[in-house]
Amino acid sequence: MNILVTGGAGFIGSHMAKRHLADGHRVVVVDDLSSGRREKVPPKARFVRVDISEADLESLLRDEQIDFVSHHAAQVDLRHSVLDPLHDARANILGSLRLFEACRNASVRRVLFSSTGGAIYGEPEAGAPAPESHPTNPVSPYGCAKLSIEKYLHYYEAVHGFQTQIFRYANVYGPGQDGTGEAGVVAIFADDILNGRRPKIRGDGNQTRDYVFVGDLVEAASRAAAGGRTGTWNLGTGVETSVNELFERIAGALDYREPAEHVPLPPGEQRRSVLDGSAIRRDFGLPPWTPLEKGIPITASSFRNP
Numbered sequence: 001m002n003i004l005v006t007g008g009a010g011f012i013g014s015h016m017a018k019r020h021l022a023d024g025h026r027v028v029v030v031d032d033l034s035s036g037r038r039e040k041v042p043p044k045a046r047f048v049r050v051d052i053s054e055a056d057l058e059s060l061l062r063d064e065q066i067d068f069v070s071h072h073a074a075q076v077d078l079r080h081s082v083l084d085p086l087h088d089a090r091a092n093i094l095g096s097l098r099l100f101e102a103c104r105n106a107s108v109r110r111v112l113f114s115s116t117g118g119a120i121y122g123e124p125e126a127g128a129p130a131p132e133s134h135p136t137n138p139v140s141p142y143g144c145a146k147l148s149i150e151k152y153l154h155y156y157e158a159v160h161g162f163q164t165q166i167f168r169y170a171n172v173y174g175p176g177q178d179g180t181g182e183a184g185v186v187a188i189f190a191d192d193i194l195n196g197r198r199p200k201i202r203g204d205g206n207q208t209r210d211y212v213f214v215g216d217l218v219e220a221a222s223r224a225a226a227g228g229r230t231g232t233w234n235l236g237t238g239v240e241t242s243v244n245e246l247f248e249r250i251a252g253a254l255d256y257r258e259p260a261e262h263v264p265l266p267p268g269e270q271r272r273s274v275l276d277g278s279a280i281r282r283d284f285g286l287p288p289w290t291p292l293e294k295g296i297p298i299t300a301s302s303f304r305n306p
Contacts, residue, residue: 002026003225004066006052006099007073008045009036011177011184012114012169012214016070018042019218020225028064030055031073040176053095057102068225069103071096072114078142079266085141092145093152100156110163112224115150117168117234118209118273119143129210129238129276132168139270150232157230165224167217170236170275174214174295175302185243186211186296189250189260190303198258199251203265205244210236210274213290213298223284236275237289249292253300 003020007013008029013036020027021044029041032051041047048060052073060066074092075081081088096113103111117130122137124130138144156162177184179191192199212235220235247260280286 001067001225002028002065003068003070004028004030004061004064005045005070005072006030007036007071007114009033009038009040009047010072011040012172012217013070013072014040014042014176015174015214015218016072016221017045019222020070021045023222023225025225028060028066030060035178037178051095052099053090057099058105061102061106061108066106066108068110068112069099069108070112070114070221070225071099074114075142078119078140081140081142081145082266088141088145092142093148096149097152100152100162103162104156104160109161111153111156112165112167112221113149113153115166115168116143116146117170117236117275118270120147120150120168121273123270124272124274129236129274130234131276132232132234132279163228163230165230166232167220167224168232168234168275169217170210170212170234170273170277172214172217173211174299176214177299179303185209185246186250186299187303189247190254190300193251193254193256194303199247199260200263201243201247201260202263202269205247205260205262206242207269207271208240208242208274209246210239211241211246211292211295212236212277213295216286216289220280220284220286223286227284229283231283233280233283234275234277235280236277237291238274238276238278239292240272240274241292246292249296250300253297254304
């Protein structure tokens, strides 16, 4: 297949592009490099530097004879979305709509969309990992935008025959994440430690998240691209980890002995976020999720030896 990866110079998108190439597909990467980096784009992928909210994507899709779009381009900073919801909406909602309209006009019907789990569901109900049927109650503009895009994709599927695969990610971490420009507390902690800065924990550090290894995401995407199944799936481990525990794991992996500094919690921060990822494992025959005790050392080593 010919696969277009938007945001393919970013953390998750570049991993997706590498895996699709390894699977034998031809890959075109689109990125405006506002947060991604050119060196992350795999050498065998064709790279086009454009902003999806402004470019002539229809001509690109036709010229490259694209069969499948993996849409990972986004404004990914939840806290920035709280500070500037208009910018978040322009980048995420309007940029996505321009892409979907280009797909419609160019007769590209297969789209995988990088959504979010925790930011869409809000605080999980009943104290259990949130399934895909959990009520959607976002408490940030970023979550609102992602949910809006999901609803637009439902329209394109119902009215224009799109085949859509929506992946609701938990907190993704792994090699190649940028601790300075992209969201991701694992990368931020590691970057601070290795550059002589004291890591900061917002609030008391008892807030919990579900941390999923990027390698598990690309395995799921590879199987999704190979099949024609449509739907919405969580990609999360179902395991909650506090920020305090996460810091201790990263500090241990990097031989760091100093305590973190606690700073005020910003607005829009959830206390808990954990996803039930059993459906996607069942539907695509995925292996067990990578546990933190395996994923954190791999990630720490990649930061120590880039």
